[in-house]
Structure formats: structure tokens, C-alpha cells
Amino acid sequence: MNRLLKRYLASALLLGSVFSLNAANAAPPQDLKGTNVVLVHGAFADGSSWDKVIPLLEARGLHVVSVQNPLSSLADDTAATKRVIDQQTGPVVLVGHSWGGFVITQAGNDNKVKALVYVAALVPDSGASINDMMKGKPAPAWAGELRKDSANFLTLSTHAVVNDFAQDLPSAQARTLAATQGPWFAGALDDKVSIAAWHTKPSWFVVANQDRMIDPRAEEATAKQIGATTIHVDSSHVAMLSHPKAVAAAIIAAASKVQ
Structure with missing residues (x-):
């Protein structure tokens, strides 16, 4: 009886250790709370474009908006x-995708x-607009797929979203992105950043190696210019x-460095 009891206890301890190990691997430590x-x-696009990233950040204890x-x-x-930044208590890591790179370069001050x-972003210097940055460069293929409405807002054709914007997503998902996209005011192409925040703030840059919206070589050159820590990903825009x-x-x- 004693021998059987010992075997049972040993098995229970072993299973407990395995379950504890699996739980530790499944749930990252909440070590970034307060950021x-x-x-x-x-x-x-719209704010839902981050829906796959948000749970991964929250699993580390980060507060995400x-x-x-x-x-x-x-x-x-x-x-x-800036209204969102104002609501936060504690340090902020500001993340921008594409045109969002312009926004965080201004708001990041x-x-x-x-x-x-x-993230696969446009990053201006102080006093620059998108049209300034694109001056003298050939228009990308997707530019011919832009549609302008009566109020001067731009959208991309479904063809461009499926083939140039999100070509590595399932077709059905890419078509949903096309149907729900956020129209962008054409006048924003001439809006200039006053002071580029990357001059005084540490930065990271995710280069999308298969980007067809922004040349990945331009992304890499920009990352080098601003002194960003660079991460390459084999992805679309x-x-x-x-x-x-x-x-x-x-x-x-980035969050680990600002704590």
C-alpha cells in the first residue's frame, strides 16, 4: 500500500510540474504593467487593424488603446x-502604421x-509633407487605383487592396478590408509635420519586406536615417x-526599454 501511495504521489507531483510549466509557457508574465x-x-484603415496585436500586448500587462x-x-x-495620450497615466509607447507614421511623428513630441x-510607415522630417517626400519619384502602381469622392476623400479599389495593400491575407479578409476602409482626405498629402519627434525619442521600425504600398528599400533607408532599431518581417503592407x-x-x- 505504501509503495502504491508513493507512486501515486510521485505521479501527482510530476503532473503538477508539467501543468505548471505549460501554464508558464501559455501565459507570459505581466511584467510591463504601468506602460x-x-x-x-x-x-x-481604422482602429480595428490592430485587433490581432492588441491581445498579445495585453498579455504582457500593457494598457492598450x-x-x-x-x-x-x-x-x-x-x-x-493626443486626446488618447492625454488620458494615459504613465509612459506611452506610440505606434504608427503607414500614414500613422506621420501622425506619431507629430504627436510624439x-x-x-x-x-x-x-510599422511599414511613412516617416517625415521636420517641415515635410508626403508630396515633399514623393517629389521626383515615380508613382507606385497602386496610385492609379485611387478613387476620389465628391468631398475629395480617397479610397483604394478592391483590386489594389487585394493585390497591393494586403496581398498576403486570405482573399476574403482582404475584400473585407476594402469594403470597410477609411477614406483619406487628399489634402493630407500636403500637410507638413512641424517638429519630427524621432529626433529626440528612441524609435523602432518594422520593415515589411513584401510591401507594395511603400518601397521596403525606402523603409529600410528611413529606419537607418532616424537611427531606429530595425525589425524585418516578410509581410505585405x-x-x-x-x-x-x-x-x-x-x-x-520598445515598452521594455521605457519602463
């Missing part, structure tokens, strides 16, 4: 972002912002949707 992440979407930009101007999108993370773990890892790395 906030503010996510800023780009043109032709995704901004809903009106996409009506740099000033309007910056104001929407806020004292609460301790780090910037650019929407890296946060097709490779959320890699994008989350970059944001977590």
Missing part, C-alpha cells in the same frame, strides 16, 4: 491621437511619449494583420 501603448492606424483617426488632416489625426514604433506576433514583439521591445 501604455497607443496604436495609430494609417490611411484606408487604438485611436480612431478621422483621416481628414494631419492636424485632426494628431488631435485625436508629447512629454508622455517615451518611444516611437513605426499590413504587417500587423499578417504577422501580428512579430509586430507585437517590436512594440514589447
